[in-house]
Amino acid sequence: MYNAPKPKLEDLPTKAQLRRSSIIAGIGAVAIAVMVYMPAELGQDPTGVGSLLGLTEMGEIKRQLAEEAAADEALHGTDGSSWLMDDLLGLFVSTAQAQEAWTDELTFTLAPGDSTEIKATMEQGATLFYAWTSNGGRVNFDLHAHANGQDVTCEKGRGQTEGAGSFETPFAGDHGWFWRNRDAEAVTVTLQLRGDYSAIVRSE
């Protein structure tokens, strides 16, 4: 016994109708795979439809993020050597005296899709004050730190043109920003810093 009666054969779709629907479904599945799935997941667009729909950009960003995640895991893995590696890879940025309130002022330009990392080497419990503005477009950032197996994310932002504030470090190591330009034009960011740090480390 069911909550519904047995279907009558004459009410059901005929075999010819079902066969036609199956063929449509098959063609549709192939079309979706090539024109939608491949651009959106793999960043590959053999037909050009994915770019028209704005899906290829999604696939490219996902592929880039997957590569960065894999590289991060290989670099920082589980050995907790993160900030040592950053020091080895990092190159010191020449710093200029800015207004009397700020110790350092840094300017950098990012082409669309490009990213950079700027961090201050600090002891535990130290404070950093900062202010930044972007020209030419909007920028994404991730203010974070990781050292000796510890990591913390302080603030994440996207599509912003300015920011200011301060933070206190929860542990010793390099604290700072990962910047990425997801806008359509090149972006120039000016970052001003003052506080208790011993060096500024920049890595591409």
Added chain:
Amino acid sequence: MFPITQGGKRMAMRLSLAVLTLLVLVPGPLLAHDVTPGDAGYIQEIWGVHIIPFIYLGTKHMITGYDHILVLLGVVFFLYHMREVALYVSLFALGHSVTMLLGVWYGWGINAYVIDAIIGLSVVYKALDNLGAFQKWFGVQPNTKAATLIFGLFHGTGLASKILEYEIAEDGLLANLLAFNVGVEVGQLLALFVILIVMGYWRRNPGFMRQATYANLIMVFLGVLLTYQQVAGYFAST
């Protein structure tokens, strides 16, 4: 967390979102740089109105969500008049659209394990209903249209909890959310198209009514399994 002097209110919101995420997510491998890959990573990199990408993401969410597909299968198992299929699927869609949009807009953060356990129970309920269990046990047939609408409301709450984890930018939120919802409906129609073809062939088979018993019993089992996994996940996470 390190104390920050500016944007304290926004920080508090982010903190509660982060706590929510911790509550509801099975922790993945910890990445040093905090790189979020996949759909969530993409969403967290963009801002502004992206209609077609969000339609795509909604469709993908529906088609890859086996709990939604199971309920959809249960609902149309014995429906074969197109008019009825359209009515029930619209009720389901109405239900999940309402709670999904309201849930994200007002930020109802319901624990995903709890809501997914309820969704698992909805699979059990619908399969038992198909088997006529409520008529056998209680002598009444609960209103199937009302039940479908209520399933929709629960599924929408589940969708909202997952969308909140995506952290969609404020800039363009409403348009993107509506696009995601359209995508969920597109995904539902695509899934339905395939389900109805398979069911069409199956219903013509003389053994269909007998096999339907086993199929719905398997569905009860799958629903119990889904519920069990979510309950176990909830206790593992607390």
